[in-house]
Amino acid sequence: MVIKPYGFAIWEKIQHALDTMFKETGHENVYFPLFIPKSYLSKEASHVEGFAKECAVVTHYRLKNAEDGSGIVVDETAKLEEELIVRPTSETIIWDTYRKWIQSYRDLPLLYNQWANVVRWEMRTRLFLRTAEFLWQEGHTAHATKEEAITEAEKMMNVYATFAEDFMAMPVIRGLKSESERFAGAEETYCIEALMQDGKALQAGTSHFLGQNFAKAFDVKFATKEGNQEYVWATSWGVSTRLMGALIMTHSDDHGLVLPPKLAPIQVVIVPIYKGEEQLAQLGEHVEGLMKDLRKKGISVKYDNRDTHKPGFKFNEYELKGVPLRIGIGPRDLEQGTYELARRDTLTKESIDAGRIVARIEELLEEIQQNLLDRALSYRESHITEVTDYQEFKKVLEVKGGFISAHWDGTKETEERIKEETKATIRCIPIDQKKESGVCVYSGKPSSGRVLFAKAY
Amino acid sequence: MVIKPYGFAIWEKIQHALDTMFKETGHENVYFPLFIPKSYLSKEASHVEGFAKECAVVTHYRLKNAEDGSGIVVDETAKLEEELIVRPTSETIIWDTYRKWIQSYRDLPLLYNQWANVVRWEMRTRLFLRTAEFLWQEGHTAHATKEEAITEAEKMMNVYATFAEDFMAMPVIRGLKSESERFAGAEETYCIEALMQDGKALQAGTSHFLGQNFAKAFDVKFATKEGNQEYVWATSWGVSTRLMGALIMTHSDDHGLVLPPKLAPIQVVIVPIYKGEEQLAQLGEHVEGLMKDLRKKGISVKYDNRDTHKPGFKFNEYELKGVPLRIGIGPRDLEQGTYELARRDTLTKESIDAGRIVARIEELLEEIQQNLLDRALSYRESHITEVTDYQEFKKVLEVKGGFISAHWDGTKETEERIKEETKATIRCIPIDQKKESGVCVYSGKPSSGRVLFAKAY
Numbered sequence: 001m002v003i004k005p006y007g008f009a010i011w012e013k014i015q016h017a018l019d020t021m022f023k024e025t026g027h028e029n030v031y032f033p034l035f036i037p038k039s040y041l042s043k044e045a046s047h048v049e050g051f052a053k054e055c056a057v058v059t060h061y062r063l064k065n066a067e068d069g070s071g072i073v074v075d076e077t078a079k080l081e082e083e084l085i086v087r088p089t090s091e092t093i094i095w096d097t098y099r100k101w102i103q104s105y106r107d108l109p110l111l112y113n114q115w116a117n118v119v120r121w122e123m124r125t126r127l128f129l130r131t132a133e134f135l136w137q138e139g140h141t142a143h144a145t146k147e148e149a150i151t152e153a154e155k156m157m158n159v160y161a162t163f164a165e166d167f168m169a170m171p172v173i174r175g176l177k178s179e180s181e182r183f184a185g186a187e188e189t190y191c192i193e194a195l196m197q198d199g200k201a202l203q204a205g206t207s208h209f210l211g212q213n214f215a216k217a218f219d220v221k222f223a224t225k226e227g228n229q230e231y232v233w234a235t236s237w238g239v240s241t242r243l244m245g246a247l248i249m250t251h252s253d254d255h256g257l258v259l260p261p262k263l264a265p266i267q268v269v270i271v272p273i274y275k276g277e278e279q280l281a282q283l284g285e286h287v288e289g290l291m292k293d294l295r296k297k298g299i300s301v302k303y304d305n306r307d308t309h310k311p312g313f314k315f316n317e318y319e320l321k322g323v324p325l326r327i328g329i330g331p332r333d334l335e336q337g338t339y340e341l342a343r344r345d346t347l348t349k350e351s352i353d354a355g356r357i358v359a360r361i362e363e364l365l366e367e368i369q370q371n372l373l374d375r376a377l378s379y380r381e382s383h384i385t386e387v388t389d390y391q392e393f394k395k396v397l398e399v400k401g402g403f404i405s406a407h408w409d410g411t412k413e414t415e416e417r418i419k420e421e422t423k424a425t426i427r428c429i430p431i432d433q434k435k436e437s438g439v440c441v442y443s444g445k446p447s448s449g450r451v452l453f454a455k456a457y
Numbered sequence: 458m459v460i461k462p463y464g465f466a467i468w469e470k471i472q473h474a475l476d477t478m479f480k481e482t483g484h485e486n487v488y489f490p491l492f493i494p495k496s497y498l499s500k501e502a503s504h505v506e507g508f509a510k511e512c513a514v515v516t517h518y519r520l521k522n523a524e525d526g527s528g529i530v531v532d533e534t535a536k537l538e539e540e541l542i543v544r545p546t547s548e549t550i551i552w553d554t555y556r557k558w559i560q561s562y563r564d565l566p567l568l569y570n571q572w573a574n575v576v577r578w579e580m581r582t583r584l585f586l587r588t589a590e591f592l593w594q595e596g597h598t599a600h601a602t603k604e605e606a607i608t609e610a611e612k613m614m615n616v617y618a619t620f621a622e623d624f625m626a627m628p629v630i631r632g633l634k635s636e637s638e639r640f641a642g643a644e645e646t647y648c649i650e651a652l653m654q655d656g657k658a659l660q661a662g663t664s665h666f667l668g669q670n671f672a673k674a675f676d677v678k679f680a681t682k683e684g685n686q687e688y689v690w691a692t693s694w695g696v697s698t699r700l701m702g703a704l705i706m707t708h709s710d711d712h713g714l715v716l717p718p719k720l721a722p723i724q725v726v727i728v729p730i731y732k733g734e735e736q737l738a739q740l741g742e743h744v745e746g747l748m749k750d751l752r753k754k755g756i757s758v759k760y761d762n763r764d765t766h767k768p769g770f771k772f773n774e775y776e777l778k779g780v781p782l783r784i785g786i787g788p789r790d791l792e793q794g795t796y797e798l799a800r801r802d803t804l805t806k807e808s809i810d811a812g813r814i815v816a817r818i819e820e821l822l823e824e825i826q827q828n829l830l831d832r833a834l835s836y837r838e839s840h841i842t843e844v845t846d847y848q849e850f851k852k853v854l855e856v857k858g859g860f861i862s863a864h865w866d867g868t869k870e871t872e873e874r875i876k877e878e879t880k881a882t883i884r885c886i887p888i889d890q891k892k893e894s895g896v897c898v899y900s901g902k903p904s905s906g907r908v909l910f911a912k913a914y
Contacts, residue, residue, distance in 0.1 A: 002554055005485035028462035034574055034590050042529040052520040057531050059516045061578040063509040072499040074514050074540055083531055097459055106765060117491055121518040133491050308563060
């Protein structure tokens with residue numbers, strides 16, 4: 001995966017917004033090594049079980065010229081005594097370090113996060129959604145009590161949900177994973193689940209309550225106020241460049257990307273429509289003040305005066321790139337003191353008096369942000385279908401897609417069968433699940449509440 | 458290398474300042490993969506020559522349970538057809554991609570940068586200065602002409618120098634590397650060289666004019682305006698977490714770190730001196746307004762009201778951490794309407810009227826920033842010694858250290874001999890080297906100007 005400048009600028013905006021939210025909730029950034037000794041990874045049994053099959057392994061530390069002159073080869077004399085794993089996630093190396101940092105309750109909590117690249121070897125990759133290497137943040141916190149750790153895990157799920165809705169204009173369902181979908185090493189996995197326009201669900205972020213599993217595996221104890229030695233409680237939580245995929249698939253249409261203003265690298269693009277150098281110069285001068293006014297308001301604006309491309313080409317290009325607002329300006333607008341303003345989300349145009357343009361742009365950026373969220377929410381709401389029998393379950397899944405709200409008997413076996421037969425998995429047990437007794441859509445056994453199934457990326 | 462929160466906060470400030478300067482000079486951020494196929498690395502002969510001996514090599518992509526139950530082992534059936542190198546630098550994978558992005562002069566220049574981790578296997582590591590993995594930024598630009606590429610390489614050297622001096626308060630010498638110290642694959646390496654307090658030099662940043670070497674190795678041609686096919690011209694430039702080492706070693710004293718205000722995560726710390734809860738509450742209320750006023754001015758301030766540590770302990774701690782200004786406030790200050798203000802750089806104290814405190818802090822932060830630069834500059838200036846004969850060269854190197862300005866005959870052989878005999882290397886040929894004919898300090902052969910030698914990290 002290569003991330004080009006425009007895509008990376010979106011990722012930078014995502015990073016900035018999230019990083020600010022992390023810091024506001026008391027977290028600090030740190031950096032831990034890329035390479036994890038194999039023995040560390042092996043210490044937490046279910047963790048290694050979950051990641052062993054997709055690890056990139058460093059075995060040597062030198063190359064050399066082949067003796068037969070055939071080129072560069074691995075120098076077999078430079079074999080590592082212990083192989084290094086390229087981190088698929090950093091719980092193990094971080095908890096090995098936390099042992100040295102935590103002695104007493106006074107050292108707790110540790111509320112740390114890192115922005116990093118990780119590698120999970122994938123046989124079938126899919127850009128932004130499933131790539132061998134991806135960029136992410138991983139929070140790793142240490143607490144004195146179980147309650148505090150659970151509160152932290154829930155808080156970060158809520159931070160992710162707020163970010164998804166307020167910045168990405170992407171509605172999400174907050175929930176708990178079923179046991180078989182839990183993070184390897186977690187006691188409980190909280191998640192936010194989004195629905196893409198093709199009816200498939202996408203796990204957009206997870207926050208794990210890790211119990212004392214890693215503290216036990218790495219022998220991390222602390223002296224309590226009362227002087228007892230106890231194992232430390234842990235959480236970890238992460239979102240990744242997968243959010244870029246989510247953003248693209250939530251809002252795009254047949255014309256290309258549609259970006260929510262809060263994450264758009266360019267919020268307003270101005271395209272001059274002109275004949276000849278002189279008109280171009282005139283228009284250039286005319287829009288200078290407007291650009292200054294917009295920038296003063298913190299609105300990012302680009303003036304595209306390239307003479308190598310026609311306005312129509314530019315219009316298409318910025319539609320493709322999802323720029324929320326486009327201003328077209330030609331000599332007639334100049335005469336009349338107007339601007340032509342086009343919205344990317346609705347593809348509608350309006351003519352605005354120069355005196356009102358800045359205020360109108362501010363209004364519209366907010367309106368677009370809200371409209372995208374509303375649109376996605378209304379799509380999502382109309383794609384949660386309650387079903388009571390398995391035939392209906394399969395039919396809805398096939399014909400309509402989306403989330404299926406159904407009773408489940410709570411067993412791994414049923415979950416596994418449904419997955420085998422339909423490819424649908426339990427996306428989550430919603431946090432706001434209402435207690436409602438019923439019978440499992442598959443087994444007919446008793447159930448105490450509905451869960452959400454869907455096909456997922 | 459683990460970077461803890463306080464250290465990482467300094468790195469974030471370095472990143473932010475540099476990233477802003479890169480963007481102001483027209484660069485955009487991108488992201489390229491961590492893993493480089495071995496065959497890519499091999500394409501530019503001198504490049505692979507330079508990096509082959511320190512490459513971490515990924516050979517497998519899966520672990521498994523050992524058949525004898527002895528634990529987790531590498532799955533030999535999951536051997537990669539072609540080994541992957543963990544990037545030591547990214548010229549090869551980037552130029553392999555640029556081939557797809559560049560067809561015509563219209564596609565040029567490409568002015569891209571990435572913030573990334575890289576790995577160079579080091580036998581003797583030294584925290585921040587020489588670690589197997591480090592964090593850095595690497596700029597990779599592509600140009601239509603040689604002149605434009607050279608201008609870019611020089612511009613980025615100057616950006617680095619400005620950053621070092623304006624933010625790090627670290628004076629640097631701008632220069633060119635001799636051929637043997639050049640980057641593997643470069644035609645010319647520009648550098649900034651700093652002097653540490655122990656008299657050793659430290660290469661703080663490099664900017665390379667790569668000629669057409671990588672374009673030729675990766676077959677990257679473009680159609681000129683005239684319709685000819687020509688190879689593209691390249692630069693690359695980078696600074697790393699090594700700058701953290703430079704920062705520490707430039708300003709620290711026997712009491713600990715001394716941070717320039719522009720890079721200090723905490724610029725002002727306030728420590729209450731009190732007896733009992735009531736006094737603490739009073740002081741807390743009293744400083745609230747001051748903190749608000751400072752924050753309004755963009756000054757970062759921390760109020761340390763921990764009741765687990767005494768004021769004296771806190772004073773030491775913030776000295777150790779290099780916080781530029783410390784305010785002590787006790788009941789007597791409250792009565793008299795004063796604050797006690799202590800400077801970290803000079804370890805001096807003054808008592809300031811509450812009404813003047815904000816203005817005085819603003820003044821002092823500027824003064825400290827300037828004082829650190831002046832102090833480091835005066836040390837550096839007094840540690841550049843002109844020598845004319847080799848005995849003196851050796852004596853100065855041993856007794857005084859620092860840079861030695863000496864004539865050199867321009868040959869690799871002389872450079873090599875001096876290095877073997879004294880451990881001093883040519884740090885750079887200063888950009889502002891004045892033409893001055895003389896004789897080589899080692900060989901007695903003619904020389905056209907002085908170069909700077911030093912022992913280096």
